[in-house]
Amino acid sequence: MKAIGARLPRYEGAGHVTGQTLFVDDIRLPQGNLWAKALRSPHHSARITSFDASKAASLPGVHAIITHADVPRNVFGHLAFLGVPADEPLLAVDEVRYLGQPIAAVAADSEEAAQAAVDAIEVEYEEREPLFDMRKAFDPDAPKAHHWGNWLPYFGGELENAGPDRRRIRKGDLEWAFEKADTIVKGVYRPAAIEHAPLETQVALAVPEPSGRMVVYSCTQAMHFSAGHVAAHLGVPLNGVKLVSSAVGGGFGGKVDSSSDTIAAVLALKTERPVKWRWTREEEFLCSGTRAAWHIEVADAVTKDGWILGRKTLTLHDAGAYLRHSSYATTKHTFHCAGAYTIPNVSFLAFAVFTNRVPSTAMRGFGVTSTSFLAEMQVNRIAKVLDLDPYEVRLKNANRIGDTMPNTVVLKDPSTVPVVQAIAEHAGIELAPEYKAMTWEPRTGAVLPEWLVEQQAKGGQD
Amino acid sequence: MKITVNGAEHELASPPLTSLLNALRDELNVTGPKVGCQGGNCGTCTVLVDGEPRRSCLLPLAMVDGAEVTTIEGLGTPKRMHPMQAAFHFYYGSQCGFCAPGMITASVALLERNPNPTRKQIQNALGGHICRCTGYVKIIDAVEAVARGESFDGAELTRSRGGEATPKGASA
Ligand code: FES
Numbered sequence A: 001m002k003a004i005g006a007r008l009p010r011y012e013g014a015g016h017v018t019g020q021t022l023f024v025d026d027i028r029l030p031q032g033n034l035w036a037k038a039l040r041s042p043h044h045s046a047r048i049t050s051f052d053a054s055k056a057a058s059l060p061g062v063h064a065i066i067t068h069a070d071v072p073r074n075v076f077g078h079l080a081f082l083g084v085p086a087d088e089p090l091l092a093v094d095e096v097r098y099l100g101q102p103i104a105a106v107a108a109d110s111e112e113a114a115q116a117a118v119d120a121i122e123v124e125y126e127e128r129e130p131l132f133d134m135r136k137a138f139d140p141d142a143p144k145a146h147h148w149g150n151w152l153p154y155f156g157g158e159l160e161n162a163g164p165d166r167r168r169i170r171k172g173d174l175e176w177a178f179e180k181a182d183t184i185v186k187g188v189y190r191p192a193a194i195e196h197a198p199l200e201t202q203v204a205l206a207v208p209e210p211s212g213r214m215v216v217y218s219c220t221q222a223m224h225f226s227a228g229h230v231a232a233h234l235g236v237p238l239n240g241v242k243l244v245s246s247a248v249g250g251g252f253g254g255k256v257d258s259s260s261d262t263i264a265a266v267l268a269l270k271t272e273r274p275v276k277w278r279w280t281r282e283e284e285f286l287c288s289g290t291r292a293a294w295h296i297e298v299a300d301a302v303t304k305d306g307w308i309l310g311r312k313t314l315t316l317h318d319a320g321a322y323l324r325h326s327s328y329a330t331t332k333h334t335f336h337c338a339g340a341y342t343i344p345n346v347s348f349l350a351f352a353v354f355t356n357r358v359p360s361t362a363m364r365g366f367g368v369t370s371t372s373f374l375a376e377m378q379v380n381r382i383a384k385v386l387d388l389d390p391y392e393v394r395l396k397n398a399n400r401i402g403d404t405m406p407n408t409v410v411l412k413d414p415s416t417v418p419v420v421q422a423i424a425e426h427a428g429i430e431l432a433p434e435y436k437a438m439t440w441e442p443r444t445g446a447v448l449p450e451w452l453v454e455q456q457a458k459g460g461q462d
Numbered sequence B: 001m002k003i004t005v006n007g008a009e010h011e012l013a014s015p016p017l018t019s020l021l022n023a024l025r026d027e028l029n030v031t032g033p034k035v036g037c038q039g040g041n042c043g044t045c046t047v048l049v050d051g052e053p054r055r056s057c058l059l060p061l062a063m064v065d066g067a068e069v070t071t072i073e074g075l076g077t078p079k080r081m082h083p084m085q086a087a088f089h090f091y092y093g094s095q096c097g098f099c100a101p102g103m104i105t106a107s108v109a110l111l112e113r114n115p116n117p118t119r120k121q122i123q124n125a126l127g128g129h130i131c132r133c134t135g136y137v138k139i140i141d142a143v144e145a146v147a148r149g150e151s152f153d154g155a156e157l158t159r160s161r162g163g164e165a166t167p168k169g170a171s172a
């Protein structure tokens, strides 16, 4: 407990400020290493009609050129260990679905030699019309972005006995809420995709051991996850790989995809030499996963004194070209569409939509920041429409101990009330006495109208 | 090509158009300066060339023949930090650590030129230095602290757990 309230020096701080912290790119092996570069798709969507790396292979300094045929297990899914079917090839087979998708990779004596070989690979493409706008994905004549269809065809379960193609959360009686409401307050929110842009680009150093084990110096944010991922693509059990975690030069979620570890490992396997793959800044911006873009439509059933009786949402999550973690992000998003508020009657619906954009991935809150945005914007809107104080609307509808979330979780210590009160205080807002005195204890008749008591106590379903 | 790096003289074998950054990192194994963009846009490769902050990714060796180069490693070590390093450490000016090599060398050069910069002048001097984690407030706080003459007890700063490090000799 010595740490609480104390000013502690950062554990790695002394290394950071003296240049002694070792990032992956700083690791030096006595035997040196080869350098990797990838041939990436110049198109958003295309069929690969021909591929010829023979000229490239004969260039000086080139040790190996790998394609999908060299990857022991090419297709793998980021959530395969949860039973989610795999959909993403490590190296493209006969088509590319996003700009920057890796098709082949080269290991050479220097970065320049590797790049020269990449440039010498001859590929022909047949371009297809790409799909960028999630809202168009459902049109019958929309371009096809994914072999499963334009949206994830199942949530949970095996693909063979496909479950629902949407994530749905329902609780209470939405019809009752909309009938009983004095006003309906609607909103459409479209948070855009964001690139994490860590200052250290994706980088990996793969070192094959004589025993056959593959050692990867990784900048991953998710060690065991990446270990599983590398092992899967190499087609070896987990003890066939060893991941060495190094300092991470910024990640913000963008370094859970193991983007560089896997291809570096396959090149090391093929060349039997250590291989380093360091993405350029341009690759980082164009080809690494982003936070997903979202399209969210909301309708709230509210009383004139500011009670949110019900909420209906429709969400489209932009997964990009492959699933990666999108079923997880969509599920998490859907669970949280009520924000930090207790809304007794809800119906939340979400689709994970495929487009020809770079696959989206984790970023700070992973699916939930979009719900906080929609929930807080809605409260502001409700307050504006009804001419009420937005703080009071927040406190009225705030989560309380014992409230049931739409996903059936019963809240033990929800902090909405103290947090909103603290914000009001810092902002110099004088709350009315009954709101100032409010606590997170279960609601009583004092603030909660009698007819809502039973409503608030309802559990979830679905 | 000859350069002096952190006090040691080196005869370089890299070709004259090699960037100083690559020569430092790949030929001399001086890995403090980082590769952030290789295009002059992020600042993390900054080193002092004859005392001036320069982006080493944009400097061909041919232009630094005979120069005196100081990298982050040349400023101090964990037990003997340069006051700027200590201030960055104390004020939590370095979260992931990737931008620190450039931020700190550029800040040292700033105080050489202008020992009492305003906050605005610090901002301008660090304008081309990108930090994606810490944000800029703590970094600027650290530079201001050094300009104010605050100094820090190195032993306390490197202790990893427990206790409170206090700035000493603050002359606000
Ligand atoms: S690497 Fe030199 S400015 Fe970014």
Ligand code: FES
Residues within 6 Å of the ligand: A199, A249, A250, B093, B094, B095, B096, B097, B098, B099, B100, B130, B131, B132, B133, B134, B135
């Ligand atoms: S601390 Fe990570 S970029 Fe500045």
